[in-house]
Amino acid sequence: MEDFGTAFAIALRLIGSGDPALLGIVRLSLAVSAAAVLLAALVGLPLGALLAVARFPGRRAVIVALNALMGLPPVVAGLAIYLLLSRSGPLGGLGLLFTPAAMVLAQAVLIAPILAALSRQVLAAMWEEYAEQLRSFGAGPWRAVPTLLRDGRFALATVLLAGFGRASAEVGAVMIVGGNIEGFTRVMTTAIALETAKGDLPLALALGAVLMAIVLAVNAAVQLLRDAAARRAA
Amino acid sequence: MLLRPPGATGGAAEGPRCASILPLRVAGLRYAAGGQKILRGVDFTIAAGLPTLVVGPNGAGKSVLLRLLHGLLVPQAGRVAWAAPPEEARRRQAMVFQRPVMLRRSALANVAYPLALAGLPRTERAARARAALARVGLAHLAERPARRLSGGEQQRLALARAAALAPEVLFLDEPTANLDPAATRAVEAIVRDIAAAGTKVVMTSHDLAQARRLAGDVLFLHRGRVVEHAPAERFFAAPRAPEAAAFLRGELLA
Amino acid sequence: MRRALPRRAALGLCLAGLAPPAGAQPRSVLLASTTSTEQSGLFRHLLPLFTRQTGIAVRVVALGTGQALDVARRGDADAVLVHDPEAEARFVAEGHGIGRRAVMRNDFVLVGPAADPARIAGMRDAAAALRRIAAARAPFVSRGDRSGTHGAELALWRAAGLDPAAAARDGRWYRALGQGMGPTLNAAAAQEAYVLSDRGTWLAFRNRGTLRLLVEGDPRLRNPYSVILVNPARHPHVRHADARALADWLVSPEGQRAIADYRIGGEPLFLPDALPEADGQPP
Numbered sequence: 001m002e003d004f005g006t007a008f009a010i011a012l013r014l015i016g017s018g019d020p021a022l023l024g025i026v027r028l029s030l031a032v033s034a035a036a037v038l039l040a041a042l043v044g045l046p047l048g049a050l051l052a053v054a055r056f057p058g059r060r061a062v063i064v065a066l067n068a069l070m071g072l073p074p075v076v077a078g079l080a081i082y083l084l085l086s087r088s089g090p091l092g093g094l095g096l097l098f099t100p101a102a103m104v105l106a107q108a109v110l111i112a113p114i115l116a117a118l119s120r121q122v123l124a125a126m127w128e129e130y131a132e133q134l135r136s137f138g139a140g141p142w143r144a145v146p147t148l149l150r151d152g153r154f155a156l157a158t159v160l161l162a163g164f165g166r167a168s169a170e171v172g173a174v175m176i177v178g179g180n181i182e183g184f185t186r187v188m189t190t191a192i193a194l195e196t197a198k199g200d201l202p203l204a205l206a207l208g209a210v211l212m213a214i215v216l217a218v219n220a221a222v223q224l225l226r227d228a229a230a231r232r233a234a
Numbered sequence: 235m236l237l238r239p240p241g242a243t244g245g246a247a248e249g250p251r252c253a254s255i256l257p258l259r260v261a262g263l264r265y266a267a268g269g270q271k272i273l274r275g276v277d278f279t280i281a282a283g284l285p286t287l288v289v290g291p292n293g294a295g296k297s298v299l300l301r302l303l304h305g306l307l308v309p310q311a312g313r314v315a316w317a318a319p320p321e322e323a324r325r326r327q328a329m330v331f332q333r334p335v336m337l338r339r340s341a342l343a344n345v346a347y348p349l350a351l352a353g354l355p356r357t358e359r360a361a362r363a364r365a366a367l368a369r370v371g372l373a374h375l376a377e378r379p380a381r382r383l384s385g386g387e388q389q390r391l392a393l394a395r396a397a398a399l400a401p402e403v404l405f406l407d408e409p410t411a412n413l414d415p416a417a418t419r420a421v422e423a424i425v426r427d428i429a430a431a432g433t434k435v436v437m438t439s440h441d442l443a444q445a446r447r448l449a450g451d452v453l454f455l456h457r458g459r460v461v462e463h464a465p466a467e468r469f470f471a472a473p474r475a476p477e478a479a480a481f482l483r484g485e486l487l488a
Numbered sequence: 489m490r491r492a493l494p495r496r497a498a499l500g501l502c503l504a505g506l507a508p509p510a511g512a513q514p515r516s517v518l519l520a521s522t523t524s525t526e527q528s529g530l531f532r533h534l535l536p537l538f539t540r541q542t543g544i545a546v547r548v549v550a551l552g553t554g555q556a557l558d559v560a561r562r563g564d565a566d567a568v569l570v571h572d573p574e575a576e577a578r579f580v581a582e583g584h585g586i587g588r589r590a591v592m593r594n595d596f597v598l599v600g601p602a603a604d605p606a607r608i609a610g611m612r613d614a615a616a617a618l619r620r621i622a623a624a625r626a627p628f629v630s631r632g633d634r635s636g637t638h639g640a641e642l643a644l645w646r647a648a649g650l651d652p653a654a655a656a657r658d659g660r661w662y663r664a665l666g667q668g669m670g671p672t673l674n675a676a677a678a679q680e681a682y683v684l685s686d687r688g689t690w691l692a693f694r695n696r697g698t699l700r701l702l703v704e705g706d707p708r709l710r711n712p713y714s715v716i717l718v719n720p721a722r723h724p725h726v727r728h729a730d731a732r733a734l735a736d737w738l739v740s741p742e743g744q745r746a747i748a749d750y751r752i753g754g755e756p757l758f759l760p761d762a763l764p765e766a767d768g769q770p771p
Contacts, residue, residue, distance in 0.1 A: 087563030087723060095725070097564050098518060098549055132306055133335035137348040138324065147347075151338040179549035181518075182532070197670030198527045199677075199695030232379075 007205035033167040036107030044115030052123035069113035078173030098179040106173040263312035274458040284450020285435035296438040328401040334392035336380040366398035386417025406437035520565035523668040526550035528688030554634030563723035566731035571636035585716035598703035600682035614706040615648035627681035632664025688757035
């Protein structure tokens, strides 16, 4: 219990101090995770909506594959992206390895299946209600997808939050493709891993508490915004 | 401009206007689901004019028939033949469901949505949607989220949404089934208005009084068959089929 | 438009966050190095001095020596600073690296629980100490990660005439983790096990528990670090000039002094080891 007390005290002091190094790490964590969510959403949400709407051969296989990909070990995703982005890999010419962009890519790969699977569930329920009416309007699946995404936006905000939570908690993949470079690709989770490795467990735990506080704040902010907007728009 | 007669031209919701999509000829229509025969060979013709009321006891197959006519269901046998190519016939009809499906947006956006699908330019959409709302007495609720309107308001909104498309044929599936008398009166007034403007209304109802008030002709459906199809006046005065007579007397038909 | 604005603002914030931090230098070198140099805090002391002088930022990816050399082999680093003489020689011989130079050294230490069940405290012969640990079947944790420290540990077992892999099969007292130095020390502290550590990481390590430094000073415990430039002939995209500037600075009198100046609790962690002539080969 003493450890937790110490960690909590350090966490408070860290937050209070406004340490620029910590702020940089926090800022990068938020930016990388948010960009990854955006990138993954561009693919995951339309895919989820399409799976909710369309019936095509192989649909079940895609759903099974998505569910399996949700369990993709981050280290494996990280390794695959490392090999892709490495100078000796097919995308090496981009020079993205050990940059924040590589971390965004890795996190996006990890959370896109989650966003697709969760949004499919959310939108399938809505589609059940909308299907006949939209078909009566003459809207095919391609028109139904943007309609569902728009009308499901409040439920989808929660889906995006789930993706954000997973992205910001992820360490294995961003460690491999980002390299945990101080001041450049170090994020909260890799900083925690580093402090743990250095044996500074109270500091590691304190950073963990700071990360939790940030994720909590982001969730609360999005939920509040969402609820306010939902009250206006239903 | 709202309840445009079908012969009028210039609506963007329509393609090039050919002749009417009516009459609608239905022949040998059969439909079964889950091993249960719902329609067992239905033949009739619907022509332009006053509303056609599809009446009959619960389970007679009224809703399924409407969905088959509108193209939401595909029959196992038989034909639904419009007087125009299917594509065009499809474009010139609309349907309102027993439980109106309200999109998660404002009342105005609900009306504008199918107009956008029909390819109406944005500026024209808003004007037309507002006019449609005004016509059903919902202008003051235009910005309100549709799903927070009352049941009656939602059904009026659904009618405005369908009517804004200026369809030549409008299918209504029990539009007042879940409404109180005041809301029912309001909906019936709108239906009359739409019909008077030249749209052919095809409507199911299990409410005989309502059928009397609205029908030009009556299609009496029983156990998946059209037992009688007659002008309303004649049907209510002297039904020929014994089932129809019994139904009119208020007997419970099995 | 009303709705698009906050969305655009959010996107802008995201991208702003991804942009390099203010004041970051456009010139940078990617240095693949070892966990011991990073986790001992040496780089945090050393590299800002270099950056201030040259305007070249150094981005350190800290891995085990084996992994660091792999990263460099793929062309993903501009230079390496590692400590495994045999692996380094192979790396250069294969044509991946050029200009290998000795930079500094420290030494390994044998660390173990204060209770010291194998009674090795104060011994000068590390190989003999390992033999006692094996004889007592006292828990011993190994990096097991192809790092420089792991390589040194295996060489030491060979010197002791023992095969730890065989020992591991009977009795499980030998535990290879496949982890960096810090996690391995954490594991040793938790299991009250013996462990071979580099002195720098050990001095900077906080979570010691009952662990104590037990054996040091054996010449076989020497731990030399070298800098090697990734061969630009093999990987044309590497920032060779800046990497060379870094290597030159590390072996310069100034860089060597800075290395000597880094101390924890008054104790130096690394001893400057560059030969007087800048292009000399390591011993």
